[in-house]
Amino acid sequence: MVPFINRGNKPTKTGFGEGLLEAGKRNHSVIAIGADITTSVGINLFAETFPDRFISLGIAEQNCIGVATGLALEGKIPVFSTYGVFATFRAADQIRISVCYNNVHVIIGGAHAGVSVGPDGATHQALEDIAVMRVMPNMSVLSPCDATQTKLATLAAIENYQGPVYIRFGREAMPDFTESSLPFKIGKAQLFREGYDLTIAATGHLVWEALMAAEELQAHGISARVLNVHTIKPLDEEAIVRAARETGAIITAEEHQVAGGLGGAVAEMVTRYCPVPMEFVGMNDRFGESGNAIALMEKYGMTASMIFKCGLRLVDRKIKNG
Amino acid sequence: MTLRQTKDPEKLNQIATEIRKSVIQSLTEAGSGHLGGSLGLADVFTVLYFSVLHHNPLDPKWPDRDRLILSIGHVAPVLYATLAHAGYFPLVELHSLRKLGSRLQGHPGREHGLPGLELSAGSLGQGLSVAVGMAIAGKLDLRMHKIYAILGDGELQEGSVWESAMAAAHHHLNNLIVIVDRNGVQIDGKTEDVMRLEPLEEKWKSFGWQVECCDGNNTGQLLEAFNKVYGIIDKPSVIIAHTRMGKGIKSIEGNFHWHGKVPDPDQAKEFLRELSGIEQTVDEASGNKI
Numbered sequence: 001m002v003p004f005i006n007r008g009n010k011p012t013k014t015g016f017g018e019g020l021l022e023a024g025k026r027n028h029s030v031i032a033i034g035a036d037i038t039t040s041v042g043i044n045l046f047a048e049t050f051p052d053r054f055i056s057l058g059i060a061e062q063n064c065i066g067v068a069t070g071l072a073l074e075g076k077i078p079v080f081s082t083y084g085v086f087a088t089f090r091a092a093d094q095i096r097i098s099v100c101y102n103n104v105h106v107i108i109g110g111a112h113a114g115v116s117v118g119p120d121g122a123t124h125q126a127l128e129d130i131a132v133m134r135v136m137p138n139m140s141v142l143s144p145c146d147a148t149q150t151k152l153a154t155l156a157a158i159e160n161y162q163g164p165v166y167i168r169f170g171r172e173a174m175p176d177f178t179e180s181s182l183p184f185k186i187g188k189a190q191l192f193r194e195g196y197d198l199t200i201a202a203t204g205h206l207v208w209e210a211l212m213a214a215e216e217l218q219a220h221g222i223s224a225r226v227l228n229v230h231t232i233k234p235l236d237e238e239a240i241v242r243a244a245r246e247t248g249a250i251i252t253a254e255e256h257q258v259a260g261g262l263g264g265a266v267a268e269m270v271t272r273y274c275p276v277p278m279e280f281v282g283m284n285d286r287f288g289e290s291g292n293a294i295a296l297m298e299k300y301g302m303t304a305s306m307i308f309k310c311g312l313r314l315v316d317r318k319i320k321n322g
Numbered sequence: 323m324t325l326r327q328t329k330d331p332e333k334l335n336q337i338a339t340e341i342r343k344s345v346i347q348s349l350t351e352a353g354s355g356h357l358g359g360s361l362g363l364a365d366v367f368t369v370l371y372f373s374v375l376h377h378n379p380l381d382p383k384w385p386d387r388d389r390l391i392l393s394i395g396h397v398a399p400v401l402y403a404t405l406a407h408a409g410y411f412p413l414v415e416l417h418s419l420r421k422l423g424s425r426l427q428g429h430p431g432r433e434h435g436l437p438g439l440e441l442s443a444g445s446l447g448q449g450l451s452v453a454v455g456m457a458i459a460g461k462l463d464l465r466m467h468k469i470y471a472i473l474g475d476g477e478l479q480e481g482s483v484w485e486s487a488m489a490a491a492h493h494h495l496n497n498l499i500v501i502v503d504r505n506g507v508q509i510d511g512k513t514e515d516v517m518r519l520e521p522l523e524e525k526w527k528s529f530g531w532q533v534e535c536c537d538g539n540n541t542g543q544l545l546e547a548f549n550k551v552y553g554i555i556d557k558p559s560v561i562i563a564h565t566r567m568g569k570g571i572k573s574i575e576g577n578f579h580w581h582g583k584v585p586d587p588d589q590a591k592e593f594l595r596e597l598s599g600i601e602q603t604v605d606e607a608s609g610n611k612i
């Protein structure tokens with residue numbers, strides 16, 4: 001494995017904005033829908049470049065989702081983005097019936113994912129968006145690991161996919177470490193580090209933390225596999241079940257509630273096909289709060305050191321289980 | 323164009339009666355569903371599909387067709403009966419309403435493949451937003467077709483309707499025409515008792531819409547209203563169509579208890595006889611003939 005190097009911190013939302021702009025240049029059917037906060041979710045670039053294909057609908061998420069459905073039924077490729085909390089929950093019924101039941105190609109960008117939104121506090125920290133999106137039939141859920149990959153994921157969702165897609169990204173500048181040449185395929189998890197004692201299945205900002213934790217575990221003689229699970233639905237059954245079989249233990253890591261999130265999704269799959277001991281890094285049935293992004297990640301245990309601790313505990317459990 | 327396209331109110335009335343009969347028969351056989359609203363809207367649907375809409379039952383996806391969005395999915399029986407009478411699918415298929423494996427879902431579902439159906443809908447307050455999206459797409463592509471959307475009056479209590487109303491006027495969607503089924507009732511009783519909607523005309527006007535009112539059970543008046551709004555430039559239009567729930571069957575007209583009810587076979591026999599104005603044999607009226 002080529003070791004990953006942080007080229008510098010960058011918010012993943014910039015990748016979304018860049019991907020949308022590039023898709024818009026290539027395909028005139030791409031339409032962006034804004035609900036007032038276009039600059040803070042990264043679609044202002046598109047809006048400035050293609051004013052005719054940018055539709056301002058104001059602070060009215062339910063209408064935004066319905067309009068996106070109508071556009072998609074007419075063959076357009078609508079991309080709607082606002083904060084993840086509002087994009088998913090305020091318009092949940094519209095997403096369920098108008099978007100998912102009609103099975104239209106609508107791309108929903110959920111910005112400000114996780115506690116790393118920081119000082120804005122609990123109301124604006126999307127921590128249940130994956131859960132509510134992944135139970136919707138026909139919906140796909142993406143959670144790319146850095147800005148570079150968010151751009152690739154955005155392009156893939158717009159250009160090489162059908163049906164509803166939810167893609168989440170964050171505001172805080174975080175390590176940008178993947179290459180744009182790294183192929184991105186929706187539904188195909190990426191093996192970022194080989195290992196045989198346990199697997200860390202991580203998503204979003206926690207992938208970088210997982211890589212650091214794996215390094216630390218290695219220093220303690222534990223070989224950890226790292227999977228970048230950028231697609232939570234459809235979950236890569238082949239990669240997850242193989243990880244369970246070959247490493248016999250799995251830690252999930254996400255900036256989201258464990259219940260219903262990546263943790264829940266992996267546990268459902270592993271329990272069905274190859275039960276192994278698991279640990280879960282993520283939010284545990286709590287709201288976030290105001291604070292510095294890094295301090296919040298620390299407080300709620302969504303860090304490399306927490307993954308490391310879970311790794312030690314997991315290896316213990318594995319040995320006890322024989 | 324449908325083969326039976328006409329501007330003659332008398333002919334439209336005859337078609338509406340046939341559609342009402344099909345609604346009663348299919349709902350009786352289904353054993354559940356919404357009779358009142360479906361009968362009340364039979365004239366609106368008839369005027370749309372047999373006079374106003376540019377559409378082609380032989381080519382349901384014709385790009386230049388006018389689109390009809392039914393937001394109140396619970397009156398699906400009148401949509402299905404109208405589509406069948408217009409020639410989108412055989413009348414006999416109306417027997418399958420609400421049954422397992424049917425293309426005629428209790429509330430419309432596109433994934434079941436019914437020709438002529440534009441939208442899966444039934445959760446109130448969503449249809450207008452989808453219609454707005456379709457109208458914006460039509461404008462972007464400089465197309466001439468129109469988007470019609472049928473909303474219930476009780477549905478107007480959903481806040482999302484007004485988000486869409488605001489957006490349609492803001493974006494000057496003169497290719498969008500809404501029909502509000504103003505029957506004045508909803509499941510719990512009169513709309514004005516459950517949650518006041520009046521002054522309804524003023525509400526739409528203040529949102530920037532062209533408003534026309536008419537008797538929604540009068541095909542002549544409906545034709546006139548659609549004519550009036552056809553050439554409106556720069557803003558969307560709404561036709562507030564005053565209808566009577568259960569229209570056509572004297573004993574249930576205006577009675578909100580018939581919102582979500584269906585007749586038993588004996589009642590159906592009576593209803594069909596009333597619509598025909600003639601005696602029918604027991605067999606004909608058994609609810610098994612469409």
Ligand SMILES: [Mg+2]
Nearest residue numbers: 475476507508
């Ligand atoms: Mg009503």
